[in-house]
Amino acid sequence: GDSVTQTEGQVTVSESKSLIINCTYSATSIGYPNLFWYVRYPGEGLQLLLKVITAGQKGSSRGFEATYNKEATSFHLQKASVQESDSAVYYCAANSGTYQRFGTGTKLQVVP
Amino acid sequence: NSKVIQTPRYLVKGQGQKAKMRCIPEKGHPVVFWYQQNKNNEFKFLINFQNQEVLQQIDMTEKRFSAECPSNSPCSLEIQSSEAGDSALYLCASSLSEGQNTLYFGAGTRLSVL
Numbered sequence: 001g002d003s004v005t006q007t008e009g010q011v012t013v014s015e016s017k018s019l020i021i022n023c024t025y026s027a028t029s030i031g032y033p034n035l036f037w038y039v040r041y042p043g044e045g046l047q048l049l050l051k052v053i054t055a056g057q058k059g060s061s062r063g064f065e066a067t068y069n070k071e072a073t074s075f076h077l078q079k080a081s082v083q084e085s086d087s088a089v090y091y092c093a094a095n096s097g098t099y100q101r102f103g104t105g106t107k108l109q110v111v112p
Numbered sequence: 113n114s115k116v117i118q119t120p121r122y123l124v125k126g127q128g129q130k131a132k133m134r135c136i137p138e139k140g141h142p143v144v145f146w147y148q149q150n151k152n153n154e155f156k157f158l159i160n161f162q163n164q165e166v167l168q169q170i171d172m173t174e175k176r177f178s179a180e181c182p183s184n185s186p187c188s189l190e191i192q193s194s195e196a197g198d199s200a201l202y203l204c205a206s207s208l209s210e211g212q213n214t215l216y217f218g219a220g221t222r223l224s225v226l
Contacts, residue, residue, distance in 0.1 A: 034213075036215075044219075045116075045218060046205075048214045051214060091155075093215075095212050098168045098211050099210070100157075100215060102147075104153045104154055105153045
């Protein structure tokens with residue numbers, strides 16, 4: 001069935017270093033789902049970071065980027081240089097019919 | 113910032129008690145979703161509505177859970193007889209359409225069933 005997988009539960013990165021958070025999806029009920037990254041900052045609600053609806057396209061926001069790779073069924077989140085303010089939990093999601101399926105999230109901790 | 117309002121923020125119930133939570137979707141959003149996020153951070157879709165009509169719901173929702181989105185009133189999710197396994201964060205989200213569009217989330221209702 002449809003699913004979204006994030007393999008890293010927690011990632012610790014030093015400030016100004018690069019980041020990659022992995023996300024793969026399985027979409028059997030819908031050929032090319034829309035793909036999303038949501039973020040939950042400490043003390044705040046879940047909010048959209050970026051989305052891509054067309055296979056092969058790249059989305060970007062706040063210095064983060066993610067490319068919709070339909071061959072690898074991946075949508076990895078990357079940032080070239082992280083800041084302490086990026087510390088948050090990041091969730092990958094894909095629409096599956098009438099609702100979105102979510103990964104279990106990756107907690108990013110950026111240390112000085 | 114999202115304008116989806118969920119109340120209460122915290123809810124504590126004993127096993128067998130009813131638990132009811134409410135959600136006011138963002139203005140102009142016809143679609144409302146309820147998700148359960150458990151202690152393992154897994155999201156479980158429960159039910160969604162377009163205006164007042166149910167679009168889709170899972171089997172669990174059909175038994176002990178009930179939900180509605182009446183016209184001109186907050187949406188609600190109610191657990192008829194709470195169980196310990198229902199302890200979770202319940203998230204309401206609204207959107208312009210079904211699954212394809214961005215979801216705007218409320219802060220959630222954290223239910224603890226003792």
